Amino acid sequence: MIAYLLTIVLLLLIAPLLPSFIKALKMRLLFKKPASIWQGYRNFAKLMHKETIVSEEASAITRVAPFLVLSPLLVILFFLPPVVHGAYYVSFVDAFTITGLIALSTFFLMLLGLDSASAFGGMGSSREAFIAALVEPAMVLTIFSVSMMAGDLGVGQAGVNLAAHFPKEHMASFLFAAISFFILLIAENGRIPVDNPETHLELTMVHEAMILDITGIYLAIIETASSVKFVIFASLFASLFLPFGLDYSAPVAIGVFMLKLFAIAAAVALIEVNTAKLRLFKVPNLLGIAIVFAFLSLITFYVLGA
Amino acid sequence: MFQFDTLSMVFTALIVLGSIPNLFYSQGYLPHIERKAHYLLHYFTFIASMIGVVVAANALSFLLFWELMSLTSWQLILTEAKSKKTINAARFYFFMTHFGFVFLLLFFLIVTNGDLEMGFSAMHGVASAFAYPTLLFFFLVLGFLSKAGAVPLHVWLPYAHPEAPSPVSALMSGVMLKVAIYGMFRFLFDVLYPWPLEWGVLILVIGSLSALIGVLYALSEHDIKALLANHSIENIGIILIGFGMGMIFDSMHLKVLSSFAFIAAIFHTFNHMSFKSLLFMGAGSVLHQTHTKNIEKYGGLIKRMPVTALTFLLASVSISALPPTNGFLSEWMIFQSMLGSSHLDNTSLKLAIPFAVFALAMTGGLAIACFVKAYGITFLGLHRSTNAKHAHEVNFLMRTGMLLMAAVVISLMLFTPWYIGQFDAALVGLGHTSVYARLFPEGIWQLHSAGMHGGVVSPLILLGALLGVTALLMFGYKALRVKERIHRTWSCGYRTGARTQYSATGFAGPIRRFFGWLYKPDEHFHKESIAGHGSKFSDSHYEVHVKPLFETTLYDSVGKAANFMSYWVYRLSHFEQTRYAAMIFNLMLTVLFSYRIFAHEFSWATLLLEGTVMIISIKVLIIGEKR
């Protein structure tokens, strides 16, 4: 139980760290002077002290939506697979619920974008809706495929099972699922090549466009939400597709887990450095690949059993 | 005449739950209807006939109430018939529903041997003695699914529902479609049991297609009620996916999973009733205030119509299947039932089920996009027309209706175990295994899947957690006592206005573009350019319309064929004006010749001879020579 709560707190704490880490790594790779990896915390602290400016055109949604964007993600944190062998975990929550909770968060984020009557917000929401619509099926299929390989539909239990028995006999579908999930990780968190979190150019913005009119603590909440989302995806990837290192003693296991998270972040950074942002209408090609792989994974598992 | 078993009572409850809030809403809406007597008469008969259908105990009363239901709903669509569009929609609706009735009629005639006062259970014997049960199944499917609006018999829905007065749209979409689902339950279980595997697969495929096609066309729609109507197609598809899974499991002798899938289907039926009625009521209130169904003319209504906006939001979240709402729970159950199938050993299933999973998942994603669009464009941002600017909250009765329906939605969310218990009882009444104990082994807090290694969801805990965390966050925010400032939205230095907002067309743009191969949109783009510059223009207009693929291919060609036929028949008939004697001559010849051949002694040679003689005689005597 302590490990469980500790993991949650830890994940919450390192959430702002990971995006900053990616940013710093990228800058280093590009031979720039890197930003501090603590930048995320600094931004948060700065925003907490600012006043909130609410748009004149905005409605009650703007005042409520930020909380509703964050809270489903916080709830998901409780449902993640354990990082330490023998720790308490919520075994039963399945992929559909997790996807649903993420979608709930996205839903309010999109409404938030539309609320301020700005063209940017609408544009961001529209693009986000487009991407989310394609991400959702891939995500459900992927997680289900993995859960079924693990022999349990509950994601937490699946993580444990995978760690115990790595599905060597289903390597093909496992690999497909892993590729698909990694693409989803990039797409859902608005990383290059799907979205560029660092730009404020209307041609390229997705996530940033939606929150252009959000300020102060609201912005802090939204930013936290997006980093929590990254942590969720990263830790799902770590537990489901890199299911090792649970058997060590608790501190070591947690350390291994953290390493995995940073490794994933580093991979994302590498991809970001090496690719250009895709045009919006090229994004479906990428997501299409994810969907195809997810579908293939499920079909391979179902029909061929491989 | 009537029967009141659990299934009937469950569906009666559905109708009652759907109608009571509607009654309030309808009363509030009444002052705006010109033909009050007409409306009220048909409205109440409509509700009564729906109840009549679900409690009917023999074919005669079932068909009577069924047709009465169609008749009254048709008249209700015509209540405010002002435009050609309404009239055409009503006609199309009535024709389609009659078309379905034809198949139902045939079904009943075959399974009753013409004795229409036979009870349903007695029909089972007749049906099993019939040599072609699949024929019966097809009749049943065509009959009920044309009413329910499943692909490819769905085309009338987006026309008919928007044209009816809003309370009626809510009733039709929310409740009437479910009566067809009742029919599926009643007659597949009572009359056509057991089912071959193929039937279930067929229903599953129809359901998947309906779900996908419904949501895709909903996205491209700008008419808010047509959008909702398209979503009804989607949700019927989802219900049918559950239903199909139930049938498949039953034919594979997996009784527990089968009951589970059927319960999911009934649960979704209830959920769809609740949120779709609520959405139509909300749309009706908006329409009532803005006098337009065009979503592009709305905007910012949340400030003017808070109650409508709040209830609409609740329904939107629910229909998008987002946790922890009731819509999420039923879709979750359907998902779980599909994944209980991993160990089924049948290749067609192994291909069909992942496809259905995919369709359902895809539907979910697109539905979210669609409802963000519907809600965001309607209620958020700035008003896009004067009417939207001067909108007010609707009157007390209409608000009451919406709030009551919202209460139904919430009750479905909160009292899921109780509802599921009732559905379980209904299925037990139909001879299925009870699964309630397997679904709630640890009390009402957790809903388990009936499958092996199935997932678990705890709606109440989820709801509690979400509410708790949100409340905590908000409390924290309040505790910080942040200074707030109100300021205009920044829009690159220009003045923020309604015209700089994203439109619904624009919102759906990327998706429309992605599915362009399916939509084949009809775009109208007009631009007044200045001095021949391509990029400088004083005025521009962009419109896009999507005509459903099925309509342009299937329905239009049927219409053309009918026209073609009637044209030729008409031309042929006009021979009788001048050549009646020759007509009668040839007729006599044919009849006597045929009597001679068929009644006395048959041989192919003489039949051929008859044909030849008749052709020559018709050519010479009737058609004559070309002038």
Add this chain to the structure above:
Amino acid sequence: MGVDFLIGLFLATLITALFTSRLYRLIMWYSLNSLMLGILALLIGQELGDTAMLITGVATILIKAIGIPYLLKYLSQKFHFVRQIQPEVKVHYAIILIPAILVFTFYLAEPITHMIHGNANYVAVSISSLFLSLLLMMEHKNVAPKIIGFLSMENALFLLGITATDGMPMLVELGIFFDLLMAIVVINLLFHKEEVKS
């Protein structure tokens, strides 16, 4: 023997009528046709000793062979009928059609030859005269030949009644005559109305 001969004549007059292109000639052929029928009725009536049929025969001769042709001629003069009536069906078609009809009706009546004691050919001839009367009606566009076609159809009926059934009940025959008279009255009225209007 005599009966067969008369039936032959009956058919012959009808067929000749089909090729006629003059109205008065047509009326004459109709009159002869009815005369044959009347004589036939008298002959058979005498053979069977059936007074009813004798009465029928006399009535046929009086009404159909004399009365109606006379009336038609009178009407045609009074209302200036078109007297040049060219058959619409070409002669070479008719040459093939008429034997074809006869062959067909005999083929049609073939099964009943061993079913009834009378001569099945009478039935065949009656049906073929029915067909021929229809042919007469369809040949012409004008009203007058059509009326004659309808009247020869009535003759075909009588032929059937006399030969195949050895006479119908008196009541029916009288009824038929009554209706025939009424038909003539109505036709007369119809022409009159035309007169009044023009």
Add this chain to the structure above:
Amino acid sequence: MMPTLLVLPALIMFAVSFVKNDKAKFWLPASSFLILLPIVKLFLLPKPYALIGNYLVADRLDTYVLLVSSIVGIGVTLALLTLDKHVKVSQKAYRRFYRFFAIFWIGLTLSILSNHMGLYWIGLELATLSTVYMIKTNHTPAAHKEAWNYMIVGAIAISLVLFGIILMYASAKPILGEEAMRFDLLLAHADKIPSPFLFEMGFAIATLGMFVKMGFFPMNLWLANIERASFYPVAALFSGILESAVIIGFFRFSQIAEKVNYAHLFGFVFVYTLLTIFIVSFLIFRAKDFMRLFSLSGVEHMALIALFWVSGGTFAALLHFGAHAFLKPALFLSTGVLESNGKYRIAGALRGYHGKKGQLFWVLVSLFLLAIISLPPSPMFFSELYGFGAMIDTAKQSHHMLAMIGAVLLLLILLSVIFYRFVAVYQSMKYEGKTEEKKVYGSELAALMLFALCLIALLLPVSIDYLHTIGQG
């Protein structure tokens, strides 16, 4: 006594038509109600009841048909009172119309009650010929042309009927002698007929004649054209009384033919009516005026009645027959108002009625229109259910079950084409077009009310029981 009473109203009408007094016509509806007395008496008498020897016999079937047709007669006399308000008609022509109507009525009463094929035919011929003159009452070139047309086609049809009757008579004469003309004896000895083929030929020819008279394939439009050209009550009389008389003949002949060879009878009627409905449904799909629409739908319903009857659905056929005989005249009579002063416009025909009478009128007409496409609770809804039930039942016992179910399906789809057209017409009448003021008179309304009440009465348990006993007896 009884026969005199039955034709008394017609005789009174005949007599009154010579009185040159304008007010005299008001006697007619009153006197026509008198016919109900002997009919009610007939219902109470034990059946079969011989009216005149064996020639006119009242049994369960013809009493019912007589009642139906008499009610139509009453309705038409009511509506005739205000004929001159809607169409141009001289007093003289008006009186002549009555005179020939009376003959028509007498003829058909004779046909309906006859137990004798010859008498049946005589009555029919009398009615046919008198109709010619009723058509002629309208002094237009079209009416004149159609009167001739009716004269000739009607004569051909009726001759065919007689020809068939003689053949049937000939086939049964060896065993029954002169009595072979009697329906009841023929029915009783049908299986002993020595030459069934001759009988069948006769039946085929007679049926053809009757079918042509009812406007079946291929003569679908002639009745419509005639009804278009003549005054609207003629159409009501056709559909209500003339077709009753024709269809009862068909009932009786087919009862006999059924015993001779059921398979042949069924095959013939099935194919023929299917063909008819196929043609008619597409004709209706294009129909652009009321008369044609109603007339074609009349053909469709007669075809259905024939089909139900031979499929063994006697109850369905009789119920359908009754409903049609009340509905169709009612609709035809209302066309007088709907097409006020010769405007054949469908759009907006149900609009522009004021006052209580007007309201009642359009409500009634709407109900009739919806009832004719067998929407519940019209009696037609039930009759079609039972009729198609009987057909499916027959199909199940045949060797060609799938083909026959397919045919029934085709039939139902064709009927839904008709349904579509009627719905379109109804909507167009009620919701499209301009609103023009139209006047409704009490007499027409009374006729419509009479028909509406009778329709309701058809659904009473008493009448349903009665119809069931006809089927069994």
